[in-house]
Amino acid sequence: MEALLPRALEERVLLVPQAVIPELAKRLLNWSDKTFLLLSQEGRFALLGPGKERALAALQALGARGGGKEILPGAPPRGRSAEALDPRLVS
Structure with a gap:
């Protein structure tokens, strides 16, 4: 987890194991x-x-589901991968 912090702070859109989210x-x-977007290979963000x-509105326009409190769990858009998400969605 400690190794992920510097990378997350720099990239702000990161593919990580669901357990560490x-x-x-x-x-x-x-x-x-x-603002950060953490994605898991298991299909959660x-x-x-x-x-x-x-950023959530932009993701929902792409077909994402989810919403809630400070940390918003949901499912990323079907057929989209972390590489396909535009980091400019989060600022």
């Missing part, structure tokens, strides 16, 4: 005021930070 999300919220509503 909750803890990584908490740490990112403590370290930065940016967490969107967090101040621009999450705008």
